[in-house]
Amino acid sequence: MLYRAAMSEAPTKATIGTSEFDRDTAVTERPGHPGVYDAELSAGWTIISAINGGYLLALVGRALAHALPHPDPFSLSAHYLTPSRPGPAVVRTAPVRTGRTLSTGQASLFQYDDRGHEVERLRVLASYGDLDALADDVRTTAQPPALPPYDRCFGPQDMPGESPVPGSSAITERLTLRLDPATLGWALGAPSGKGEMRSWFGLADGRDPDPLSLLLAVDALPPTAFELGLTGWVPTVELTAHIRCRPAPGPLRVSVTTRNLAGGFLEEDAEVWDDAGRLVAQSRQLARAPLG
Template sequence: MSEYDDATRLEAGEDPARRHGTFHEEWMIGNAVNGGLVMTTALQALGEHLAADPTETTEHVNPVVLSAYFMTASQPGPFTVTTEIMRCGRRLSTGQMTIHQTGDDGQPVERMRAIGSFGDLADLDVQRQASPPEMPPPEECVSAEQAPPDFLANAKFLERLDLRLDPRTAGWAVGKPSMRGVMRGWLRLRDGREPDTTMLMMALDALPPVAFDLGLFGWTPTLEFTGHVRRRPAPGWLQVSLGSETLGGGMMEEDALIWDSTGNLVAQSRQLCGVRLPR
């Protein structure tokens, strides 16, 4: 079993709407478990619930859209994910996901609440899509292992990934951010597991924050995230591009696009992030 599969593994009980898992310290970024892994785990739970429901359309096996709100930062340790099937239609099946952990006072603490839809992404006929940006091949890009030691010490999550940043968007790592608000790179899981549609939701939130390219190096917590999975990814590297055009009021947006190894657009997202501006 890969590290990723172990990290997203869930145990089902008698209640088909409740599953249990454990967030691992190795998937932390800063003081929280990576939000992409949290979303992926929630989607895993909803997918398993749909698969176990005798009234569900069996072809709806791929996540298509997720809209998530992060209430508090997820921590290493046990969690419970509760799912509710809201509607099973011809094209999509939609449900709600909520993740809780037990707080220091023994009371449940809500970490994330989301609504997602599953469908069938096999053999899609695509009329129009964004083209991938021109980037050097992975072997000519900057490995995450070359990031400043202080940054890596607080980003155990990156040890699970093979991440190679486009040198044109990695200047922040040596104190020279481009100030364009762009981050690009190649991504795959370090243990060799190939990408699937659920893992794409994590990949949309895996690169360093685009705020770094604006010279903002503080914590940028995700407040709201909406992601779309457009196709099943081919094996191999994922090409990820992030950008931001708006910063103000202590918040910024971050737009992400992912192409697979064949150049097909496979996922996209927009998230609203909190930003701590320097005083």
């Protein structure tokens, strides 16, 4: 079943640095080549044979955190140029501007094709700062998603039927998702047509959230296209993520909505809320609608 939760209960905490997410997003600066990082794209974050876009953004985000003088992602805009696949990759970064509170940089992720030619997979423009230095003043009309309690939501392993996307989805073993029953009509053959998805979210090994894992969270839920009655792969064309504050330990609440599908494309607007009830990340992506 697509997006299979690895555990039916809230995860226990893992030590950051020993987490699978940390190992699989690790980058190593190439000796003698400042700003160039080698990485290994893990097959553990694939959907069918393509690698999840949030995982890729987190990996490139880690490279930019090394390359720029500020530690935390504030805003990242990524264009997904060609599908990535498991195996070696190179991230090339370049500073654009460095200021007192923000630094801006760009990065591209490359792989080699079967003929040995370098192919650009992903291009990112990002601004980084220090989340711990942000002011405490919050004025908002945003409200956390009204999710049922954790134990009254469902992991995809609880749902009958076949996956809406045929084939292996290894990423499901690395996430703990507990989905709102109100957004699970697609799993029962009765999609609501509302284009909404809501879930509790965590990493299956219990690693607490941080700014980089928020980049994964905004793109980790089942596509809203499923609740619109469509099935199949929904590839991301462009994704912009805003990290608003450092998340508190504990499970996250994620909501994703689509208001408009037209011309074969749809948008997905995501909000991520932490265990302290704060809006910690927002995103919008443009994705290609499946043909089904």
